[in-house]
Amino acid sequence: MPLLGLGANVISQLLLLRWARFRLLPSLFCGFFLGFLVVFFLDSLTYLSLKRLISAEFVYLLLTNIIIYGLLGYCYFHFINAGETGRRVRIILELYQAGNGLTLEEILKRYSAAEVIDKRLKRLLDNRQIFQKDDRYFVNRSLMLYVTKLMIMAKLFILGKESEGR
Amino acid sequence: MGLVLLAFSLQVIIWKIRIPYLQTRAIVLIFLGVLAGSWGAAWLLSWVAPEWQPLLPADIFAYGHIALFVLSCLLAYIITYSALEAESPTLTMVRQILAAGPAGLDKTSFSKSLTADLLLVPRCQDLLRDQMAYLDADRFRLTPKGKLIAKLFLYYRRLMGAGLGG
Numbered sequence: 394m395p396l397l398g399l400g401a402n403v404i405s406q407l408l409l410l411r412w413a414r415f416r417l418l419p420s421l422f423c424g425f426f427l428g429f430l431v432v433f434f435l436d437s438l439t440y441l442s443l444k445r446l447i448s449a450e451f452v453y454l455l456l457t458n459i460i461i462y463g464l465l466g467y468c469y470f471h472f473i474n475a476g477e478t479g480r481r482v483r484i485i486l487e488l489y490q491a492g493n494g495l496t497l498e499e500i501l502k503r504y505s506a507a508e509v510i511d512k513r514l515k516r517l518l519d520n521r522q523i524f525q526k527d528d529r530y531f532v533n534r535s536l537m538l539y540v541t542k543l544m545i546m547a548k549l550f551i552l553g554k555e556s557e558g559r
Numbered sequence: 560m561g562l563v564l565l566a567f568s569l570q571v572i573i574w575k576i577r578i579p580y581l582q583t584r585a586i587v588l589i590f591l592g593v594l595a596g597s598w599g600a601a602w603l604l605s606w607v608a609p610e611w612q613p614l615l616p617a618d619i620f621a622y623g624h625i626a627l628f629v630l631s632c633l634l635a636y637i638i639t640y641s642a643l644e645a646e647s648p649t650l651t652m653v654r655q656i657l658a659a660g661p662a663g664l665d666k667t668s669f670s671k672s673l674t675a676d677l678l679l680v681p682r683c684q685d686l687l688r689d690q691m692a693y694l695d696a697d698r699f700r701l702t703p704k705g706k707l708i709a710k711l712f713l714y715y716r717r718l719m720g721a722g723l724g725g
Contacts, residue, residue: 395627396627403639406689407718407719410719410720411718411719411720417719417721425690434677443585451566457624457628459714460569460631460677461627461628461631462633464631464632464634465634467630467635468631468634468635468638471638472715473719475712476712476715476716476719476721477721478649479680480648480678480682481685481686481691482708482712483677484569484683484686485691485701485705485708485709486709486712486713487687488692488700488701488705488709489701489703489705489706489709489710489713492698493698493700494698494699494701495698496697496698496699497680497683497697498697500679501657501679504679505675505679506670506673506674506675506677506678506679507670508633509648509673509679510648510652510669510670510673511709512664513569513649513652514652514666514669516649517649517652517653522591522653523653523656526663528665529662529663529664530663530664530665530666531654531656531663532653532656537649537653538653538657540650541650541653541654541657544643544647545650545654548643551570551571551574551643552574552578552580552643552644553575
């Protein structure tokens with residue numbers, strides 16, 4: 394069921410994006426929700442048609458499948474995100490399109506640190522994660538703030554450092 | 560859930576001793592090892608102590624369901640871990656703005672600290688380490704694995720009607 398839900402998620406997201414002209418993020422959220430409905434109803438229908446009663450086993454099964462679906466949906470979201478924002482993916486695509494390989498200098502000419510910064514600043518401003526006042530940037534009390542703090546804690550816990558440099 | 564926590568705990572212990580060179584591969588091996596070990600233990604227990612049978616997975620579908628859960632957790636964790644392993648420009652930017660305090664941060668501070676050496680050169684080295692690219696004299700060229708990934712992302716981004724990203 395979670396795999397069917399993921400299939401429904403992917404297909405509906407693509408349809409919403411290409412044919413219903415949704416923006417990327419709303420299409421991802423709607424696709425995820427539609428996939429969730431598929432998991433919920435297919436699981437309920439299959440179980441109830443076989444056993445004809447709601448039991449603890451049914452609740453456990455449904456909950457587990459919803460968690461699995463959520464995890465797979467999270468992976469799909471990040472697959473799309475990697476294509477949108479991933480630096481490794483962008484460099485791979487540059488190398489693929491160049492055909493004959495690229496030197497480090499050629500890679501940096503096609504994809505500069507300035508472009509990386511500008512694109513992310515724009516995204517952070519567009520999504521209101523940060524705001525700009527008198528040419529200076531400030532963080533909004535947003536989800537990004539908590540994600541950043543969580544990631545710093547996770548880095549310190551697992552890797553023992555908060556960035557690649559220190 | 561217990562298997563996932565066990566695998567994660569094992570990973571943290573190994574990382575405290577020494578962080579492996581191929582971190583993602585090591586995580587995959589730990590999770591798959593724990594999953595295979597649990598299957599083996601369950602099979603052994605069903606022979607040695609049949610009275611424990613009610614606590615063990617009932618049939619092959621139950622084993623498959625557990626495997627699907629663990630593999631979904633593994634995939635989601637690998638994706639999240641890649642953000643821990645590599646310096647995320649977005650998180651670094653938010654962290655820098657936070658560190659600047661109530662005075663905020665100007666744009667030039669980003670370009671001073673977020674250089675190509677920090678943002679892009681390590682990602683090119685990642686491609687070599689993960690065997691997605693190789694060096695031919697001073698040119699980065701894609702390996703078959705790198706080409707496959709490029710084709711996958713190009714195909715999917717065409718399906719979404721998107722450009723190169725990054």
